[in-house]
Amino acid sequence: MQELCIALQVEQESDQIDLKNCINCYIIQLLHVLHTLSININFQSDAKEDLISVAHLKLCIRATQELSYYALRSQLHEDFYKSAVFKDVQRVSCYRTLIYLSVQMFIRLLAIRQLHIANAMELVQRDLLATVISLRVAQPSPEQLLQLNAALAYLWHNESKADYFRHVLLLKATPNLSAPLAKELHHQLLNKLGATHGFASLLAALQTPNATQTAEVVAQIVAQRGFSLRLQQRLIEQIFDFCAMRTNGIIAGVLSLRRLYELNVENREFVERLLSSYWLPLTSPADLLNGLIVWEQAQLCACIRLWEQLFCSSSVACLPSVLLVPFVPLLLQLYKHLPHILTKRNALAALILRCLDNRESKQELPAVLQRLYSLDRTGSPPWQALHPRLAIKLSSQSGLVTVQVEQEQEEENYCRALTALLKAGSDHTLTAKIFLALLELMLQQLQVTQHTSNELLSTETELADFLHSKYHLKLELLVALEQLIWHEPLKAQLVATQSKNFIQLVAQLMAITVQPSEMAEQMQLLILLLLQELLERSEQMQLSESTRQLQEPLQKLASGTSNPLLLNALQPLLELVGGKQQNRSTPSAPASLASFQKARELIENEQPHLQVYGIQLMLESLRNKDPTFLSQSHRIIALALSTLKQKESYTFLNCVRLFVQLVHIMEAEVLDLLSDEYLSETADLDYRLVVGEAILKAAQEIGPLCYRYKAVLINCFLHGARSSLDEFRSSAYANLAQLCRLLTYQVHSFFQELLQLIDAELSSGRYLPAKRGALLVLAELLAGMDSLLNYQDMLLPIYRLLRAIEANENCDPQMRQHAANGLKVINEKCRELLKSEAPVQQLQREIKVLGIKEPSAKCKRHILELN
Numbered sequence: 001m002q003e004l005c006i007a008l009q010v011e012q013e014s015d016q017i018d019l020k021n022c023i024n025c026y027i028i029q030l031l032h033v034l035h036t037l038s039i040n041i042n043f044q045s046d047a048k049e050d051l052i053s054v055a056h057l058k059l060c061i062r063a064t065q066e067l068s069y070y071a072l073r074s075q076l077h078e079d080f081y082k083s084a085v086f087k088d089v090q091r092v093s094c095y096r097t098l099i100y101l102s103v104q105m106f107i108r109l110l111a112i113r114q115l116h117i118a119n120a121m122e123l124v125q126r127d128l129l130a131t132v133i134s135l136r137v138a139q140p141s142p143e144q145l146l147q148l149n150a151a152l153a154y155l156w157h158n159e160s161k162a163d164y165f166r167h168v169l170l171l172k173a174t175p176n177l178s179a180p181l182a183k184e185l186h187h188q189l190l191n192k193l194g195a196t197h198g199f200a201s202l203l204a205a206l207q208t209p210n211a212t213q214t215a216e217v218v219a220q221i222v223a224q225r226g227f228s229l230r231l232q233q234r235l236i237e238q239i240f241d242f243c244a245m246r247t248n249g250i251i252a253g254v255l256s257l258r259r260l261y262e263l264n265v266e267n268r269e270f271v272e273r274l275l276s277s278y279w280l281p282l283t284s285p286a287d288l289l290n291g292l293i294v295w296e297q298a299q300l301c302a303c304i305r306l307w308e309q310l311f312c313s314s315s316v317a318c319l320p321s322v323l324l325v326p327f328v329p330l331l332l333q334l335y336k337h338l339p340h341i342l343t344k345r346n347a348l349a350a351l352i353l354r355c356l357d358n359r360e361s362k363q364e365l366p367a368v369l370q371r372l373y374s375l376d377r378t379g380s381p382p383w384q385a386l387h388p389r390l391a392i393k394l395s396s397q398s399g400l401v402t403v404q405v406e407q408e409q410e411e412e413n414y415c416r417a418l419t420a421l422l423k424a425g426s427d428h429t430l431t432a433k434i435f436l437a438l439l440e441l442m443l444q445q446l447q448v449t450q451h452t453s454n455e456l457l458s459t460e461t462e463l464a465d466f467l468h469s470k471y472h473l474k475l476e477l478l479v480a481l482e483q484l485i486w487h488e489p490l491k492a493q494l495v496a497t498q499s500k501n502f503i504q505l506v507a508q509l510m511a512i513t514v515q516p517s518e519m520a521e522q523m524q525l526l527i528l529l530l531l532q533e534l535l536e537r538s539e540q541m542q543l544s545e546s547t548r549q550l551q552e553p554l555q556k557l558a559s560g561t562s563n564p565l566l567l568n569a570l571q572p573l574l575e576l577v578g579g580k581q582q583n584r585s586t587p588s589a590p591a592s593l594a595s596f597q598k599a600r601e602l603i604e605n606e607q608p609h610l611q612v613y614g615i616q617l618m619l620e621s622l623r624n625k626d627p628t629f630l631s632q633s634h635r636i637i638a639l640a641l642s643t644l645k646q647k648e649s650y651t652f653l654n655c656v657r658l659f660v661q662l663v664h665i666m667e668a669e670v671l672d673l674l675s676d677e678y679l680s681e682t683a684d685l686d687y688r689l690v691v692g693e694a695i696l697k698a699a700q701e702i703g704p705l706c707y708r709y710k711a712v713l714i715n716c717f718l719h720g721a722r723s724s725l726d727e728f729r730s731s732a733y734a735n736l737a738q739l740c741r742l743l744t745y746q747v748h749s750f751f752q753e754l755l756q757l758i759d760a761e762l763s764s765g766r767y768l769p770a771k772r773g774a775l776l777v778l779a780e781l782l783a784g785m786d787s788l789l790n791y792q793d794m795l796l797p798i799y800r801l802l803r804a805i806e807a808n809e810n811c812d813p814q815m816r817q818h819a820a821n822g823l824k825v826i827n828e829k830c831r832e833l834l835k836s837e838a839p840v841q842q843l844q845r846e847i848k849v850l851g852i853k854e855p856s857a858k859c860k861r862h863i864l865e866l867n
Contacts, residue, residue, distance in 0.1 A: 001097075004031055007039075008104040010097060011143060017095045023070060027098045030067040031105055034060075043112045061120045064109055070094070071102035072127035077134035079181055083174040100144060103131065107154050125159055126167045133171065133188070137180045156192060161201035164192065169205065193222070194231050199238040199256070203249045215252035215317060223259030233270050236260055240274055244306050254310055255317035275323060276384065278303050279330060281403075283384045288405050294390060295403040301344045304334075308347040312354055324355035325368060329377060329385040329414050336417035337392040338401065340682060349421050357430045366437045373415045373441075373476045385414070396724055415476055419483045420682060432493040435484050439505050439527070442477045446512050446520050474519055481523070485530045486638035495538045503546040506531055510553035513560070521563050528569045529634050535576055536597070542576070551577050568631030595621065596628050603639050608648040615643070615654045622661045633665050637673060644694065645687050656694045663698040670698060671709050675716040689731050692720070696735050699742055706742065713739055721757050721774075726767035733761070733773025740780045754781060755794065762801070772814050775805070779822040788826075788833050799826060 005012045018024060037060060042050045052060075074092045081091060106128050115121055132148050140148060156164055172185045192198050202221065208214045222235055236257065243253045261271050276283075281294050310319050324331070335348040359365040377383040391406045422431045484490055494502050509527055512520050535542050554577065558570045595617070602614025618636060621629040629636065640662070643655045663670045677683065678691045699706045699713055706713065717739060720732030736754070754777065761774040778798070788795060805811055805819040 001028055004028070004035060004101050005097070007035060008101055010100045010104055010147070013095075013097050017097075021094065023074075023092050024095050024098060027067065027071045027094055027102065030063060030070075031098070031101055034063055034067065034105060034109060038108055038112070043114055057114055057117075061115055061117070064106075064115060064124060065120070067102060068106070068124045068127045071098060072106075072124075072131040075099050075134070076127075076130050077137060077178075077181055079177050080130055080134070080171065080174055082176055083171070085170060099131065099135065100147065103128065103135075103151050104147065107151055110154070110159065122163065125155060125163060126170070129155060129164070129167045130171055133181070133184055137184055152188075156195070161192075161197060162204035165189075165202045165205035168192070189221075190227065190231060194234045197238075199235060199253070200242050200246070200249075203242075203252050207249070211249075211251050212317075214249075215255045218252040219256045219259045222256040223263060225263060229264070229266055232260055232263065232267055236267065236270060236274065243309055244302070250309050250313055251317050254313050254319065257310070258317065258319055261319065271319070272323065275327075278306070279327065279384060282386055282390060283330065285387055285390065285405065288387075288389050290405055290407070292405045293402050294405065297342075297401040300334075300401065300403065301342075304344040304347050307351060308344075312347070312350050321355045321358040324351060325359075326381050326383045328352060328355060328368070328372060329383050332414045332417045332421075333386045333412070334392070335421060336412075336414060339394050342401065349425060352418070352421060353425060353427055353430060356434065357427065361433055361437070365433065366441055369434065369437050370441055370473070372418070373438075373480070374473050375413070375415070394724065413476065416479065419480050420680070422484065423487050424682065428489040428493045429497070431484070431487065431490050432498050435481070435490055435494075436498060436501055436505065438477055438481055438484070439502075439509075442474070442481060442523060443505065443508050443512065445474050445477065446523070478519065478523060482526055485526050486634075486641075491530070491534060491537065495534050495541060499534070499538070499541050499544070500546050502534070503531075503544075503550055507550055507553050510550075510557045521561065521566055524557070525563075525566050525569055526634065528566075528573055529632065532569070532573045532576065533635065535573075547577060565631065565633070568627045570631075572628055572631060595626075596632055600635075600639060603643055608646070608651045611643060611646070611651050612654050615651075615658050619658060619661055622665065630665060633662065634669075637662060637666070637670065641673070641677060644690055645684075647686075652690050656690070656697050659694045660697050660701045663701055667702065668709070671695065671712055674698065675712055678716055679719055685725060685728060688728060692717075692731055692735050696738055699739065704742075718753065718757065721761075726770055729761075730767060730769040730773050733770060733777055737773065737776045737780045740777065740784060751781065768812055768815075772812065772818065775815050775818040775822075778802075779818050779825065782822050782825045782829075785829065788829050795826070799823070802826075 001012070001017065004010075041052065043052075069089075070092070071094070073086065073089050075094060076086065076089075076091075078091075080086055081089065106124065109115060110121060110125065110128075128151065132151050136145070136148055168185060168188050172182070172189065177185070193202060199222065203214070203218055206214055206217055206221075222239075223232075227235075239253045239257045239260075243250055243257075246253075257271070260267050262268075285294050311321060311324060312318065331348050331352050335345060335352065338345045338348070356365065356368065359368055371379060371383070377385055388408050389405050390403055391409070393402050393404055394400075395402065418434075422434060425431070506527055509524055512524075535547065541547060551574070554570060554574055558567065558574065561567065561570075599614045599617040599621070602610050602617065605611055605614070618629060622636075636658070640655050640658045643658075644652050646652050646655075659670060659674065674691055674695045678688055678695060680688070683691075695713065695716065699709075702709075714736070717732045717736045721729055721736065723729045723732065758774045758778050761770055765771050765774070782798070802819040802822045806816050806823060808816070
């Protein structure tokens with residue numbers, strides 16, 4: 001006994017040990033034997049002389065378990081024997097010092113890993129924990145309390161944390177525990193929950209095949225109002241880290257986080273701060289050095305995956321979607337710029353749609369949409385967006401996405417990405433809700449009276465602020481509504497569920513009279529075309545009471561407007577509405593719409609020859625200025641865009657002819673719409689190439705008058721020339737060359753940018769057709785130079801470049817031909833310049849002696865100068 005007390009550093013109690021108690025003697029003998037074995041056998045060694053047989057190892061395990069039974073399990077607090085776990089244990093008393101000796105001995109024995117074969121020490125760990133809890137309740141001395149704390153620390157740090165929680169919860173489940181014992185167990189649970197990996201260990205301890213049931217149990221344990229605020233917030237941090245690192249048990253983590261979030265205001269604010277911190281590198285980067293990579297693709301995808309788990313893992317066990325509202329601009333920017341091949345783009349769409357879908361239709365959703373389309377991020381709470389110096393780049397070599405620092409860019413209209421997202425999604429109910437909310441916002445904006453000020457605008461900043469405050473929101477709403485109107489699933493949804501609300505908004509729109517009336521009339525025209533198509537689709541909607549009440553506002557609008565397009569749209573609609581009200585039993589389409597309906601049905605047919613026949617009918621009617629077809633021009637554009645996606649060349653070539661005819665009716669609308677389709681990165685490459693051909697044919701049909709739209713046309717193809725898609729870039733250069741010729745080379749304001757694009761393509765491009773196109777554009781630009789003196793700084797590097805390409809026999813023959821054509825143009829223009837008398841006065845005679853200490857040129861080399 002004395003030897004064991006010295007070796008295990010346990011102070012022996014003053015009272016005399018009862019040696020007549022056989023339990024005392026047996027415990028001492030077991031302690032002595034196990035102590036002797038532990039100090040004389042190197043269990044950690046793999047040497048042959050240190051190996052012990054399996055039979056001897058089994059004897060050691062049995063001796064350890066025997067000691068656990070008599071020295072630990074039989075010496076517990078009396079309340080523990082009420083549990084079903086210890087009901088068969090025969091409680092015996094022993095010398096108190098032997099219990100402390102056994103605790104210290106088991107700390108040494110549990111460190112021998114061979115004893116843990118087949119979970120042999122699991123019950124020993126449970127008995128040790130129960131014994132330590134029992135001794136802590138019995139008011140030990142300070143030295144003994146330190147030893148007991150060391151035993152608990154060993155079990156937590158060196159053994160399974162999940163087993164630790166399992167044993168604590170098992171003991172805590174004992175019925176009718178005394179107050180001190182229940183308090184001690186509760187303290188152990190709270191203490192370990194707040195420790196590192198506490199939540200993960202608790203979840204592992206309670207893991208069952210039923211994930212939902214496990215999540216509910218874990219959430220009830222974790223989210224309790226009795227916990228201190230510090231512990232609750234520590235648990236919130238742990239759960240965030242757990243969800244970021246794990247894929248199993250996410251439901252339990254998110255449900256626990258939701259329950260903690262709902263406990264108090266402090267937790268809600270703490271969760272909001274943690275969520276903001278995840279996007280901090282994108283919203284407020286620490287360093288803004290040009291070219292610095294802020295995030296790699298793996299980091300970006302990990303953050304998106306975490307948010308998807310937090311907000312979209314379940315309809316119940318997830319964080320409230322109201323937390324997503326301040327991040328809608330950032331999520332829309334990421335959705336807009338991430339490539340379509342990245343699967344996490346769908347996760348961003350799910351987050352945005354969930355946020356908007358859970359907003360209340362009357363107040364919340366319109367408020368969010370108004371702030372979104374106003375680009376207002378400074379309200380309360382402030383909204384988060386991508387830093388203006390950051391850009392998302394796709395590496396052409398590795399195919400990976402990076403977020404890196406670049407020069408500050410202009411503020412983008414991220415709200416337009418919402419329309420593309422809705423059209424690409426399948427939640428048509430939400431699309432209808434957002435459409436009606438946008439239409440109602442547009443009505444409110446049209447009815448708002450603008451206060452005119454007599455103050456003059458003195459700076460460009462004041463002018464920009466004035467235009468933004470007066471027109472920006474209306475313009476963005478008009479663009480969004482115009483894109484959604486031709487979305488086919490939206491029409492079906494409006495007819496099925498929202499027809500009454502839509503007709504009420506139409507009646508309000510018809511009654512609006514504002515000056516200037518251009519935007520209101522444009523909005524009325526779009527909505528009338530949509531209303532006509534909805535009425536044609538639904539006989540029930542035609543016969544409804546709300547449609548009958550719409551006849552008077554339509555007639556009043558027809559009598560009060562002089563817009564020919566609006567009058568053309570109102571005429572068939574009044575026939576449709578009036579005819580249905582006069583003869584409700586036999587509804588039939590008005591005669592004026594029959595020809596248009598026939599042509600539309602033919603175009604919507606899947607047979608190419610029928611589609612072409614329908615296009616021919618529309619072409620003939622548009623040439624003859626048929627009022628019905630002219631009033632349906634917006635619907636014809638939508639049909640043409642849909643038909644342009646056909647793979648049959650005979651179909652889409654005739655569809656290009658239809659756009660050429662439409663451009664005589666709606667020049668600006670056709671070119672703007674085609675430009676948007678051309679730059680849409682969500683569309684197929686073949687479709688975008690055909691749209692580029694349609695743009696060029698439409699511009700050729702307008703002729704030199706397309707100079708009015710040169711900014712739209714050139715910027716469209718300039719953007720295409722920067723694309724990472726080789727075929728698309730090559731097509732953009734070819735289109736640019738023809739456009740320069742069509743504009744009679746009046747592209748002076750774009751000259752420098754064109755030269756930079758050509759230089760980048762010729763110096764770093766690897767796709768031969770694109771390089772041919774770039775050289776063709778350069779040759780066309782040379783042909784368009786009116787006066788060589790205006791470009792004298794650029795002529796020498798251009799001449800050297802063309803000369804080098806033309807003289808290189810290994811170069812592509814077509815590139816050499818384009819270079820020869822460019823040199824021929826320079827030669828002819830130089831001769832014309834020398835023959836003319838006008839530039840003689842601008843020339844200066846100068847004599848230079850060359851070769852004598854000639855100073856090196858200090859001027860910057862031009863971008864097109866060869867190395």
